[in-house]
Amino acid sequence: QAQLVESGGGLVQPGGSLKLSCAASGFAFSVFPMSWYRQAPGKQRELVATITSGASTTYVYSVKGRATISRDNAKDTVYLQMNSLKPEDTAVYFCNARLNSVDIWGRGTQVTVSS
Numbered sequence: 001q002a003q004l005v006e007s008g009g010g011l012v013q014p015g016g017s018l019k020l021s022c023a024a025s026g027f028a029f030s031v032f033p034m035s036w037y038r039q040a041p042g043k044q045r046e047l048v049a050t051i052t053s054g055a056s057t058t059y060v061y062s063v064k065g066r067a068t069i070s071r072d073n074a075k076d077t078v079y080l081q082m083n084s085l086k087p088e089d090t091a092v093y094f095c096n097a098r099l100n101s102v103d104i105w106g107r108g109t110q111v112t113v114s115s
Helices: none
Strands: 003-007 010-012 018-025 034-039 046-051 057-059 067-072 077-082 091-099 102-105 109-113
Touching: 003 091, 003 102, 018 034, 018 091, 018 109, 034 067, 034 077, 046 067, 046 077, 057 067
Parallel strands: 010 109
Antiparallel strands: 003 018, 018 077, 034 046, 034 091, 046 057, 067 077, 091 102, 091 109
8 A cells, every 4th residue: 555654844943944754655666756745724735846766856936946855765765855944835745656647645744934
């Protein structure tokens, strides 16, 4: 059974940094693209970053230059390093795996950026 478990969220001051982790299990992690999404209160879930099986990356414009998505195929884990955090980055961050036409989601980890 495919499963994703996020960790690393928390409360951080504006300008601070966080590194989110997503541990995958139950599928061939290395061959599938992995993504991070986020959902702020009252807003739709939005794609933040994607990393392909070949480690190519894409980012939503609002986090470009501040976020880095990476993967460790030996650990079946994908990461999202977020720097220079802003209050508008406050959201629940979700890990996603697209297994052909099936989306697998984690339960999310809360990131709150506030002074």
